[in-house]
Amino acid sequence: MDAQRLKDNFAQVAQHGDAVALFFYSDLFLRNPRLRDMFPVGMSTQRDRLLSALGRIVSQVDDLHNLVPFVQQLGRDHRKFGVEALHYPEVGASLVTTLRYFSGSSWTEELARDWTDAYNLVSKVMLDAAQQDSSVNPSWWNAQIVAHERRRFDLAVFRVLPDRPFAYQPGQSASLEVPARMRMWRSYSMANAPRPDNTVDFHVQLIDGGPVSPVLVRSLRVGDWIKLSAPVGTMTFDERSGRDVLLIGGSTGLAPLKAILDQIGALPSPPRVHLFFGARYVDGLYDLDDLQKRAAGAPWLTVIPAVSDHDPGAVAEHGTLPDVIGRFGMWQNHDAYVCGSPGMTDATVDRLLNLGLSHDRIRIDKYADA
Amino acid sequence: MTSPEIHAQRITPAELQAVNFQRAPLGRRGFDEDQVRAFLGQVEQELVRVLNEKADLENEVGRLRERIAGAGPDAAAIQPEDAHIQAVRILSNAQQTADQYVADAQRYSREIAEEARRGRDEILADARSRATLVLEEAHRQASYAAEQIAPSSEPMSGDERRELEREIAYLRTFSDVYRTHLRSYLEALLRNVEEWETSERESLSGTRAALPRMD
Incomplete structure (x- = not known):
């Protein structure tokens, strides 16, 4: 398999953008009409995902160390859609047809072989991971x-x-x-x-x-x-670090931090925890009562609510989360966990880095906007 | 790609979708962001269409060349492959139409929701400022009444005292009435909001029992 040849060919095909994925799915559904039912009515998001996953796989086709975990997760993720082993060859056939169609005159027998080999490899890794997962977890x-x-x-x-x-x-x-x-x-x-x-x-x-x-x-x-679906995500609590903890959640980004708070509360000697909970308006601090109740019963926990879009008076700090965190001083010796919208997490991580916290002590969960 | 760049290579639909412009510096006027986005969306769709057509044509040319090269007795008949490509094209068009409908419906629903949210914020802001006004007015009148009594160190005649007490009583009532008005105004507003929500919920999923609260 010639990795560079694959990359060059994919770059050429990918110039057609959305049309590639559109062709692929139409071809797939015409050959296997029953597969249509596994997808939503609107397919634009689906097509974007297909192209970006393909792009990622092709760009790392010679970097298996990074590629394999991604493909394994892809295999596990597909279980919940009801994807089974027999679907993989059908997808492979449509993929090669699509690539051939958009390659035009530059399509060769070698390319056909390269793509088939690459697809078989990727689908085997996906299937193995799905198989392994099925001995532990249901599909959903x-x-x-x-x-x-x-x-x-x-x-x-x-x-x-x-x-x-x-x-x-x-x-x-x-x-x-x-x-x-x-x-x-x-x-x-x-x-x-x-x-x-x-x-x-x-x-x-x-x-x-x-x-x-x-x-x-x-x-x-x-x-x-x-x-x-089966749980995923890497913003998990590092119990062994022994450092104090900074939890920063924007709106419903609070959710995973509350789970971590539960975990910390069950430790024999919890570290000191500062939880910053931010919203645009006071009524966005939808879970403040519970947090304050927890703080009242836990001397190791400090809860600091923040409101950005108007002056909340005595109820909360006034400002965006990064600003309020900056006002509250020194966090170099903390582990930080940040969850919220892309805008909120990016700005907060920037501020934490400015405040001297190193990247490996910040764990992030970025929510999608839609 | 995060910022518009000039490059020798052709621009792709994906780049159009991912393009992100820097905000204009403070004090400089910029274009309406939504308009720019909507236009970019149109350009992207158009580009996809054109590229699609181009790929179709290239394929067509390739197939015709092959046919001429191997021109046999059945060269004029429609090849099964051609028929499949045509079917793919038809299905793709149908899917694009469906996607367009879904996107339009979502945009419409977003616009309505945003409008409703603005409406809600305005109603709340209006209610808050009315509440402030009413309270200030009642407070001002009451303080005025109090001032009328306090500074007069001279002994008052019975008539004067009765007059002032009457005035205080009047103002107390006045303030009570104001509060009652205010309360019923706010409650009416709340009822309004709840009615909207109920009717919307009913239209969404039919009538159902109220929800138990989570502790």
Whole structure:
């Protein structure tokens, strides 16, 4: 397999952008009509994902050390879509057809062989990872809503009970699918450490015009069922560092930090923890009551709410999270955990680096905007 | 890619989608961001269409060349491969139409939601400022009444005292009435908001039982 030849060919094909993925899926569905049902009606996001995953795989095709973990995760992720071993050759055939079509006259037998070899390799790694995962995890969990609370007109906290044990690390997230929006999985963080009763909390902010979050916030009812994917994510708590802890959450970015807070609270001697919870308006501090209750019972915990878009008076600090954190002094000897929107996390990490915290002590979970 | 660059290579749809412009420096006027984005979206779609057409044509040329090169008795018949490519093209067009509908519906829903959010903020701000005004007015009147009594160290006649007490009583009532008005105004507002929410919820999923609260 000639890695450079693959890269050059893909660069040429990728110039056609969205058309490539459009052709690929049309070809796939025409050959295998039953596969269409595994995808949502609108396919634009799906096509973007396909192209970016392909781009990443091709760019790292000669860097297996970094590529393999990514492809393994891809294989595990696809279990929840109902993808099975027999689908892989069908996808491979459409992929090669697509590449040949867009390569035009520059397509050669060698390229065909290279692509087939590369695809077989990638699909084997995906399948192996999926297989391995299936001995530990189901393809998805069914979970029933046991409580649902609107904290604001556009923000809800709800609790689910999965149909079998759901093991995860505090700080991780899982993808959710609601029956009203089939095939549209959205990732949310678990907002508590695993409990003996197996219930899990999620915090959801409604995104205007988003397809899934309005359903989760406004239409979900106690008794409804949703699907839950296997947990993923690396913003987990480092118990061995021994350093004090800085938790920074913007809006529902608070969720994974609360799970970490649970974990810290269960330690025999918890480190000192500063939790900064930010929102644009005071009514966005949707979970402040609970946090303050926790702080009152935990001498190691300090909770600092911050409001950016108006002066909240005595209720909270006035300013963006990076500004407020900067005002509160010295964090060089802390481990920081940052979760929120891309804008919030980027600005906060910049500020932390400016304040002298090193990169390896900052763990980040960036929420998607839509 | 995060910033517009000039490059020798052709610009791709993906680059158009990912392009990010720096904000204009403070005090400098810039274009409306939404308009720029919408336009870029149009350009991207157009570029995808043109590139699609180009790839189709290149393929067409390739196939025609092959056909001429190997011109046999059945060269004029439609090849199965051609039919498949045509089907792919038709399905792709249908998918693009569906995507366009979904995108339009989402944009429409976002615009409505944003408008409603603005409306809510305005109503709340208006209610807050009214509340402040009403309270200030009541407070001012009450202080005025108090001042009327306090500085007069001279002994008052019974008539004067009764007059002032009447005035205080009047103002107290006045303030109470103001508070009541204010309260009912705010409650009406809240009821309004709740009615909207209920009717919207019903339209979303039919009537259902109220939710238990989470502790």
